[in-house]
Amino acid sequence: MRIIILGPPGVGKGSEAEILVEQFNIPHISTGHIFRELFQQDSPLGKIAHEYIDRGELVPDDITNQIVRHRLSQPDAQNGFLFDGYPRSIPQAIALDQFLEEKGWQLDAVINIHADDELIVKRIGGRRICENCGRIYHIVNNPPKVENICDTCGGRLIQRDDDNEETVSKRLEIYHRQTEPVIDYYEQSGRVIHADGSQTIEKTNQDIMKALGEHH
Numbered sequence: 328m329r330i331i332i333l334g335p336p337g338v339g340k341g342s343e344a345e346i347l348v349e350q351f352n353i354p355h356i357s358t359g360h361i362f363r364e365l366f367q368q369d370s371p372l373g374k375i376a377h378e379y380i381d382r383g384e385l386v387p388d389d390i391t392n393q394i395v396r397h398r399l400s401q402p403d404a405q406n407g408f409l410f411d412g413y414p415r416s417i418p419q420a421i422a423l424d425q426f427l428e429e430k431g432w433q434l435d436a437v438i439n440i441h442a443d444d445e446l447i448v449k450r451i452g453g454r455r456i457c458e459n460c461g462r463i464y465h466i467v468n469n470p471p472k473v474e475n476i477c478d479t480c481g482g483r484l485i486q487r488d489d490d491n492e493e494t495v496s497k498r499l500e501i502y503h504r505q506t507e508p509v510i511d512y513y514e515q516s517g518r519v520i521h522a523d524g525s526q527t528i529e530k531t532n533q534d535i536m537k538a539l540g541e542h543h
């Protein structure tokens with residue numbers, strides 16, 4: 328299964344991605360994660376990417392594309408993958424289509440998880456993260472078994488600094504401006520599955536799995 332998952336911050340994209348990679352036994356490829364890994368490994372590309380991220384800028388398309396091409400050549404990506412956070416622009420989407428064509432691979436689906444901005448702002452306010460292992464919870468939609476304590480590691484749950492209304496609105500605005508053209512791009516070739524992210528994580532996953540079945 329070769330999937331791209333798109334969705335605004337706070338729509339539950341990360342949780343859906345985690346479930347899907349387990350269901351299909353495919354690697355979860357996040358460009359943000361690759362950038363951090365390369366930086367820790369002292370890779371020159373990783374250093375360049377890190378400088379952009381540090382300045383709060385987007386990593387240029389050519390650097391991102393080089394990193395993605397390299398990642399797709401790894402053994403674990405040969406039988407499928409889930410892209411999270413990529414492609415983020417039309418040039419990136421075109422580059423990815425070229426890589427896939429070179430490999431003779433087809434994209435199975437682009438999953439677009441959507442929800443109203445208003446709901447997302449409210450939802451992010453309830454988000455909590457484990458300060459120890461990074462697992463994400465929600466006080467209403469996905470609460471821990473014991474209040475403020477991580478189910479996995481027993482760590483303390485905290486609210487991230489940038490999970491406030493103003494920052495979230497700004498991130499949503501950037502997301503809409505950047506990503507909507509990418510969704511339109513994939514829409515032209517009929518590859519988009521729209522999933523309603525306002526539901527529970529389980530229900531959204533069921534909808535995605537059903538649509539993926541029909542898509543094949």
Ligand SMILES: [Zn+2]
Nearest residue numbers: 457460477480
């Ligand atoms: Zn934890």
